[in-house]
Every structure is written in structure tokens, then in C-alpha cells.
Amino acid sequence: MKTIKELDEIRKSVYEKVKTRVGVESKTEKKSILVCGGTGCTSSKSPKIVEELEKGIRERHLEDKAEVIKTGCFGLCAKGPIMIIYPRETFYTMVKPEDVEEILTEDIEKGNVVERLLAKDIETETLAHTLHELGFYKKQHRLALRNCGRINPENIDEYLAFDGYKALEKVLLEMTPSEVIDTVLKSGIRGRGGAGFPTGRKWAFAANVEADQKYVCCNADEGDPGAFMDRSVLEGDPHSVLEAMAIAGYAIGSNQGYIYVRAEYPIAVNRLKIAIAQAKEYGVLGSNIFGTDFEFNIDIRLGAGAFVCGEETALMTSIEGKRGEPRTRPPFPAVKGLFGKPTILNNVETLANIPEIILKGAEWFSSIGTEKSTGTKVFAVGGKINNTGLVEVPMGITLREIVYDIGGGIPNGKAFKAAQTGGPSGGCIPASHLDTPIDYDSLMQIGSMMGSGGLIVMDEDNCMVDIAKFFLEFTISESCGKCPPCRIGTKKMYDILDRITKGLGEEGDIEKLEELAQNIKKSALCGLGQTAPNPVLSTIKYFREEYEAHIKEKRCPAGACKNLVQYKINEEKCKGCSMCARNCPVSAISGEVKSPFKIDPQKCIKCGLCMQKCPFKAIEKK
Amino acid sequence: MAEKKCCCCELNSEKLKRLDQIIEEHKTMEGALIPVLHEAQELFGYLPEQVQQKIATGLGCSLAEVFGVATFYSRFTLEPKGKYNIQVCLGTACYVKGADKVLEKLEQLLGIKAGQTTEDGKFSIQDTRCVGACGLAPVMVINDEVYGKMTPDMVEGILAKYN
Numbered sequence: 001m002k003t004i005k006e007l008d009e010i011r012k013s014v015y016e017k018v019k020t021r022v023g024v025e026s027k028t029e030k031k032s033i034l035v036c037g038g039t040g041c042t043s044s045k046s047p048k049i050v051e052e053l054e055k056g057i058r059e060r061h062l063e064d065k066a067e068v069i070k071t072g073c074f075g076l077c078a079k080g081p082i083m084i085i086y087p088r089e090t091f092y093t094m095v096k097p098e099d100v101e102e103i104l105t106e107d108i109e110k111g112n113v114v115e116r117l118l119a120k121d122i123e124t125e126t127l128a129h130t131l132h133e134l135g136f137y138k139k140q141h142r143l144a145l146r147n148c149g150r151i152n153p154e155n156i157d158e159y160l161a162f163d164g165y166k167a168l169e170k171v172l173l174e175m176t177p178s179e180v181i182d183t184v185l186k187s188g189i190r191g192r193g194g195a196g197f198p199t200g201r202k203w204a205f206a207a208n209v210e211a212d213q214k215y216v217c218c219n220a221d222e223g224d225p226g227a228f229m230d231r232s233v234l235e236g237d238p239h240s241v242l243e244a245m246a247i248a249g250y251a252i253g254s255n256q257g258y259i260y261v262r263a264e265y266p267i268a269v270n271r272l273k274i275a276i277a278q279a280k281e282y283g284v285l286g287s288n289i290f291g292t293d294f295e296f297n298i299d300i301r302l303g304a305g306a307f308v309c310g311e312e313t314a315l316m317t318s319i320e321g322k323r324g325e326p327r328t329r330p331p332f333p334a335v336k337g338l339f340g341k342p343t344i345l346n347n348v349e350t351l352a353n354i355p356e357i358i359l360k361g362a363e364w365f366s367s368i369g370t371e372k373s374t375g376t377k378v379f380a381v382g383g384k385i386n387n388t389g390l391v392e393v394p395m396g397i398t399l400r401e402i403v404y405d406i407g408g409g410i411p412n413g414k415a416f417k418a419a420q421t422g423g424p425s426g427g428c429i430p431a432s433h434l435d436t437p438i439d440y441d442s443l444m445q446i447g448s449m450m451g452s453g454g455l456i457v458m459d460e461d462n463c464m465v466d467i468a469k470f471f472l473e474f475t476i477s478e479s480c481g482k483c484p485p486c487r488i489g490t491k492k493m494y495d496i497l498d499r500i501t502k503g504l505g506e507e508g509d510i511e512k513l514e515e516l517a518q519n520i521k522k523s524a525l526c527g528l529g530q531t532a533p534n535p536v537l538s539t540i541k542y543f544r545e546e547y548e549a550h551i552k553e554k555r556c557p558a559g560a561c562k563n564l565v566q567y568k569i570n571e572e573k574c575k576g577c578s579m580c581a582r583n584c585p586v587s588a589i590s591g592e593v594k595s596p597f598k599i600d601p602q603k604c605i606k607c608g609l610c611m612q613k614c615p616f617k618a619i620e621k622k
Numbered sequence: 623m624a625e626k627k628c629c630c631c632e633l634n635s636e637k638l639k640r641l642d643q644i645i646e647e648h649k650t651m652e653g654a655l656i657p658v659l660h661e662a663q664e665l666f667g668y669l670p671e672q673v674q675q676k677i678a679t680g681l682g683c684s685l686a687e688v689f690g691v692a693t694f695y696s697r698f699t700l701e702p703k704g705k706y707n708i709q710v711c712l713g714t715a716c717y718v719k720g721a722d723k724v725l726e727k728l729e730q731l732l733g734i735k736a737g738q739t740t741e742d743g744k745f746s747i748q749d750t751r752c753v754g755a756c757g758l759a760p761v762m763v764i765n766d767e768v769y770g771k772m773t774p775d776m777v778e779g780i781l782a783k784y785n
């Protein structure tokens with residue numbers, strides 16, 4: 001338990017040590033080596049790098065010259081593992097454990113930059129010494145991610161140093177619950193979990209209900225495959241979420257919070273556990289917080305791999321220990337939620353914004369972004385794009401800016417075909433809409449949605465019918481089965497798509513898909529079913545001719561649908577080297593050495609290996 | 623698929639005692655079933671009937687309820703997994719970069735399909751949705767080891783490390 005004064009002292013003394021990380025000059029000679037400990041970089045061996053650094057520092061007695069800090073995600077996952085060395089802010093990318101020796105000798109001991117580990121800006125082709133010199137960061141505005149890559153998420157002191165728990169202090173000592181709700185309302189922040197409901201309104205509903213017990217829940221189920229925004233916030237800055245939940249608890253009159261987090265996120269779960277324990281130890285969670293009679297506790301509940309549990313009522317049923325099936329609404333959770341009590345549920349990213357809104361004010365927040373979509377949005381940018389990773393941008397930025405200025409464009413000189421937002425509930429945005437501003441309403445208008453922040457880029461090699469089928473397959477396996485439109489209807493749609501991709505499509509299939517889609521949207525019980533047809537509808541809307549090519553000409557223009565492509569050897573280019581025949585797993589290729597080879601279409605399984613192996617590019621896909 | 627043994631000879635009494643403890647610790651918790659199943663699966667690697675029965679009795683609910691929950695969530699498994707559990711991510715980021723071809727190659731090499739275990743109980747294949755390393759897509763995970771930027775060509779060499 002720490003007093004307000006003690007917390008302030010910690011803030012002051014730790015800030016001295018960490019302020020170089022926000023560009024404030026400091027007298028300390030000691031260098032801070034920040035290494036990304038997010039999931040992406042951890043997968044490419046960043047823990048080993050930390051270990052080697054610590055060992056090297058010990059062996060060379062550099063303890064006074066440098067320290068190692070494991071942080072959350074810096075965002076540029078494509079170039080991981082990432083390392084930043086302060087105060088010079090040198091930004092090293094694709095660091096390997098073997099590079100540690102050189103980094104210690106050259107950078108830490110001699111003060112030189114290890115140039116070969118610097119990243120090259122894709123556009124200008126110049127070496128970037130700091131992250132600000134990379135196009136990837138120039139248009140970003142890191143707000144929810146403010147502490148990711150800046151602090152050690154396992155050390156509450158570093159969170160405190162950047163005004164951590166100041167917002168909770170302000171709320172408890174200087175504001176009434178309705179003033180808190182008012183501030184959140186005025187900020188204009190809308191839910192970042194997908195639906196975009198105004199957070200202040202949600203809180204106000206729950207605050208107005210009389211009850212002996214209320215709950216605050218945090219949705220960290222992050223079901224959209226290919227999205228990792230919430231995970232990165234939890235891994236990089238868990239305290240911001242805890243602080244926001246306590247603020248929400250004060251605002252609505254609740255003393256208990258639950259974080260529902262995917263069990264597939266072990267690093268996030270672990271850091272949350274550490275953060276909760278530290279917050280309790282410091283007395284910023286628990287009873288009599290900051291000497292008031294406000295009490296707030298937080299428990300973690302693990303999801304178990306069911307996408308539908310991201311839906312609010314299903315999530316609450318799951319916390320209750322049951323099969324995670326959604327319930328009909330009304331009653332809304334604000335009236336009757338978890339264990340039958342009034343409950344609010346907010347997404348991780350929504351919550352991560354709250355402390356900043358309280359400290360800096362509603363006007364400051366609403367000045368960022370657009371009028372109806374205030375603030376920023378974090379996107380997990382993936383797929384066929386150079387800079388895969390995590391980006392946070394002000395609302396209203398265009399898709400083009402994200403794909404080209406930040407994302408560095410499409411690899412291998414291919415053309416942009418579409419971007420998918422909103423995951424299995426969203427839609428594809430074609431090249432003709434690259435200049436659409438990214439905000440809740442504009443995306444709805446063009447048949448997609450903001451979603452939780454997954455943004456997958458596709459190029460000319462991706463078949464849109466196949467992608468629609470991919471999402472429906474996902475919905476089918478994740479449908480809880482409670483309501484027939486979702487359980488049976490999506491399966492019917494899938495069957496049609498499956499036929500189309502196999503070359504068995506019939507005239508009228510597109511119309512059948514559209515009809516089924518409209519019916520499912522109208523009659524499904526929860527958001528999962530109601531939005532499941534969206535990927536099909538949006539691809540039909542923008543890529544109808546691709547559907548037609550499959551159905552009428554039995555042709556897949558992208559060359560992705562296996563049953564519709566044929567591999568052929570171009571006799572003029574073939575030198576008869578037999579490389580293809582030797583690599584074919586089913587012995588479908590035959591011929592005499594030094595004369596053109598042939599593929600037997602009956603035997604060919606269309607694995608494409610021959611095309612990859614041919615040194616003369618003589619194999620063509622039609 | 624691995625030959626099924628009767629679970630009472632597989633489950634040693636020490637683990638069963640630990641299960642009793644876990645149940646005891648959670649008895650007063652609201653919504654305890656899922657947390658207990660998580661811990662039980664961690665302990666045994668899967669959830670055989672005997673374990674489900676014990677949990678049902680311990681928490682005062684029916685076996686049907688336990689079975690219903692255990693089969694609803696894809697993370698819970700009623701069958702033991704192979705010594706090396708290979709997960710191929712079929713999340714969107716991995717799929718658009720050809721993860722299905724990696725899976726296909728793996729299935730072909732091991733002679734089993736996703737969801738199955740090799741006869742010798744050594745490997746099982748699982749298709750999963752997003753392991754959160756989308757920047758490294760396509761991704762394959764063997765137990766805790768993550769392999770990124772996969773191509774079908776790489777599969778054989780990686781498997782060899784486990785043989």
C-alpha cells in the first residue's frame with residue numbers, strides 16, 4: 001500500500017531514468033536497450049537476445065553503462081526482432097542473438113552505430129537511424145499504444161513514471177461519477193471492439209440502474225483471426241487497462257471487474273497477472289484506493305477458443321462457466337448482464353484510451369480524428385504488404401495512406417486488389433475506394449466496417465470468391481448452433497461457394513447467395529450470424545465479374561482456385577532439364593532430357609511445386 | 623489415431639490428487655467450471671471421462687454439463703494429443719499468404735489430416751486461427767516453438783528436427 005505522496009516520489013525518481021525515451025534530455029550516461037517482447041518478436045527469438053545482452057553486460061561489467069528492458073510491441077513486426085537504444089534512439093531491426101556481441105562492443109562501449117542493423121526506408125531507400133525517420137511511423141499517432149515499446153510492462157514504476165494511475169487519482173479525488181461519464185461522453189469515443197457504440201452512453205445506462213452489485217468487463221477475446229491489437233496493448237501496457245477499468249467501476253458504481261482474455265495469449269495473460277499483483281501491492285487496486293472508500297478488484301477469466309464468446313452476451317455466459325451461447329437482447333447487459341447484474345463491457349483498446357481522456361480532457365481527444373469518429377484507431381496490418389505490423393492512426397486517414405505511406409505498398413511489384421477490414425463480419429474494400437477515409441460511418445457506407453482493427457491486404461493472386469469462402473468456413477465452424485439461420489444458412493451459402501470454386505457453379509448462384517445473405521442478416525440471433533454474410537456480399541458487390549468468370553467460364557482469374565487452373569509447360573522455354581519431373585510428388589511429369597517435358601493433367605494435383613522449381617520459368621498456370 | 627487405453631490406468635494417482643486440490647480451490651468461485659477445465663487439461667493434457675466425472679461430482683454439477691462445456695470450446699480436447707502438437711495457423715493473414723499449402727504439405731508428409739494424431743502418437747496436426755504472430759505469416763507452431771515465414775518446402779526440414 002503506497003500513499004499518494006509515495007507514488008509521486010516513485011514517479012519523479014523513475015521519470016528521471018526513463019525520460020530519454022520520450023525525447024527529454026537527461027544527464028544520465030547510462031544507455032537503455034529496449035528490446036521488443038511482444039509475441040511477434042518473441043517468436044523470432046527476442047528472449048534469447050535479452051538473455052545474451054544481460055550476460056554480456058555482466059561479463060563485461062557494463063552495469064553502469066547500460067541496462068536491458070523488455071517492452072511491448074513497437075509495431076514494425078515485419079522487421080522484428082526490434083531493438084531501440086536510448087538516448088540516441090538508435091533503431092535496430094532484424095536483430096539476431098549473434099549480433100549482441102557487436103552491439104555491445106560497437107554501440108555500447110565505443111558509441112558507434114551498427115549500420116548494418118539499421119532499417120532502410122522503403123520509399124527513400126535511406127538508412128533510418130531513429131524510428132521517426134521511417135515512413136512507417138510518420139503518419140502514426142500513438143495514443144492507445146502510447147506506452148507500448150516505451151515501458152517495461154512488468155514494472156508498475158515505469159507506468160507510474162508516465163503519469164500512470166494519475167487519472168484514477170484525479171477521478172477519485174476531484175470528480176463525481178457523473179462528471180467522469182460526462183467527460184467520456186464529450187470525448188466522443190466509440191467502442192473499438194467493432195460496433196462503435198459511444199462508450200459514455202454505455203456507461204451512463206449502467207450508472208442509472210439501481211443494483212446491489214454491478215460489473216465491469218473487459219473484452220480481450222480478440223477473435224478476428226489476423227488481428228492482434230488488443231493483445232499488443234495487454235502485452236505492452238497492461239496497467240492502462242486496469243486503470244481504466246477502475247475508472248469505469250467508479251463511474252457506474254461497481255467494485256468488481258473481469259478481464260476475459262484468450263487462453264491463446266499466454267504472454268498477455270502472464271503480464272496481466274503481474275500487473276494486477278503489483279497494482280494491489282501499491283494499493284491502486286483493492287479497497288480504500290487513494291484513501292477513499294472506493295474499492296475495486298479485477299479477476300482474469302480465460303477464454304477457450306470460441307469466437308462467439310467475443311459477442312457480449314456470450315462472453316458473459318462464458319464467464320458464468322457455461323457454454324458460450326449468446327442471449328437475446330433486451331434485456332441489455334447494462335440492465336441484466338453478468339450473473340444477472342448490470343454490467344458494462346468494453347474492448348481493450350477502448351479502455352486503453354480512457355486514462356488519457358481523463359488527464360488531457362475531452363476536447364483534446366475530440367480534436368483528434370473526425371467529427372463523428374474521434375481519436376485514433378489501431379490496426380493490425382497484415383497479408384500482402386511490406387510493413388506488416390501494428391499501426392495507430394488518427395481516424396479519417398485514408399486507406400491509401402495506410403497501405404502505401406505507412407505500409408510501404410505491396411511486395412514483389414504486385415498490384416493492390418483489396419483490403420479486408422472487420423474480419424469475418426466485415427468486407428473487402430477494392431482499389432477504387434482506396435481514398436475512403438477510415439472512420440466508422442464511411443466504412444459502413446461502402447459495405448465494410450471498422451471492426452476491431454484487422455486489416456488484411458490482398459494482391460492480384462488472391463481470389464475473392466475463395467476469400468469469401470474462407471470467411472464463411474470460419475463462421476460455420478464458429479457458429480454456436482443455437483439459431484438456425486446462422487447454423488444452416490451459412491452452411492448453404494458455403495456449399496454454393498464451394499461449388500463455384502470447384503467449377504461447378506450454375507447460372508443463378510449469385511442471386512441465390514444474395515437472397516440467403518439477406519435472410520440470414522435479418523433473422524440471426526446475434527452479431528455473428530447477422531454479419532456473417534458480409535464478406536460474401538461485399539465481394540459480390542465489388543468483384544462480381546470474378547464470380548461470373550468462375551461460374552460461366554469455369555475460370556479463376558487470380559489463378560488461386562485449384563480445380564480451375566491447369567499447369568502447362570511452355571515448349572519453347574523448356575530446356576528439358578528434368579528439374580520439374582524430379583520434384584513432382586505424384587510423378588505427373590515425364591519426358592526425355594533435353595527435349596520439352598509434359599504434364600499429365602489427370603495425375604497433376606496442382607501443388608505448383610514444378611512452377612517454383614523450374615529454373616527457366618517455363619511452367620505456366622492457366 | 624493413438625490406441626485408446628482405459629483411462630484409469632493412464633491417470634496416475636498423484637495427478638488425480640492434484641485435481642482434487644484444484645477442485646477444492648475453486649469450489650466457492652462463481653463460474654468455476656471453465657477455470658477448472660483449463661487447469662485439468664494443463665495437468666493431464668486432455669480431458670478423459672474419468673476426469674470430467676470427478677469435476678462434475680466435485681463442483682456439484684452433472685456430467686452432461688461438464689461434457690457440454692468441454693465440447694463447446696475448441697481448446698478443450700477429449701483425446702490425447704501427439705508428443706509434438708503441430709499447429710498451422712489458418713488465420714486471415716496467414717491464409718492469404720498461402721498457409722493452406724503449408725498445411726497440405728504437412729498432411730501429406732505425415733499421412734494424417736488436421737485434427738488427427740499419427741499412429742505412433744508422435745505428431746498431431748491442428749489448424750488454428752491466428753497465433754498472434756501475423757507479422758511472420760504464414761506461421762506454424764510445434765509445441766512452443768514458432769516457425770515464421772513458412773513455405774511448403776520448409777516443412778520437411780523442420781519435421782526432421784523432431785524425428
Ligand SMILES: Cc1cc2nc3c(=O)[nH]c(=O)nc-3n(C[C@H](O)[C@H](O)[C@H](O)COP(=O)(O)O)c2cc1C
Pocket residue numbers: 190191192193194195196197199219220221222223224307308309310311312313345346347348350351452526527528
Ligand atoms: C461474433 C462477435 C464477436 C466479437 N468479438 C469481439 C472481440 O473479439 N473483441 C471485442 O472487443 N469485441 C468483440 N465483439 C463486439 C462485442 O460484442 C462488444 O460490442 C464490444 O466488446 C463492446 O466493447 P466496445 O464498446 O468498447 O467496443 C464481437 C461481437 C460479435 C457479434
Ligand code: FES
Pocket residue numbers: 225226227711712713714715716717751752753754755756757759760761
Ligand atoms: S493470422 Fe496467422 S498468426 Fe495471425
